[in-house]
């Protein structure tokens with residue numbers, strides 16, 4: 004289900020980077036904003052089909068790449084070698100990712116910002132930082148506890 008506020012947020016983010024607001028960009032961004040975990044290509048396609056976003060695979064991926072290029076969404080590598088994608092309300096800042104060994108879901112830990120943990124020596128310029136944690140997510144932990 005789409006609500007007006009979500010639409011406004013997706014539109015706002017696209018306009019913030021001076022992008023053209025197209026139905027497919029909006030649709031993909033909304034999907035990425037509305038999920039708790041990061042989505043793989045396959046999961047994104049399934050979610051798109053479920054919400055009635057009519058698009059072929061190529062335009063879906065193209066919209067996705069565009070969102071990543073603009074920094075509205077980011078991609079995360081995972082142990083099964085499939086990229087996963089996630090968007091958030093604010094433009095991306097570096098943060099840690101957690102992948103569950105049991106369900107393979109990838110979570111963004113936005114409060115865990117590795118850039119804040121250390122300082123680079125003078126002269127080094129940081130472009131990208133990746134901190135990946137692996138373990139058991141809360142849902143799988145509670146399943147195992149039973």
Ligand SMILES: [Zn+2]
Pocket residue numbers: 103104105106107108139140141142143144
């Ligand atoms: Zn899990």
Ligand SMILES: [Zn+2]
Pocket residue numbers: 077079089098099100110111112
């Ligand atoms: Zn993330």
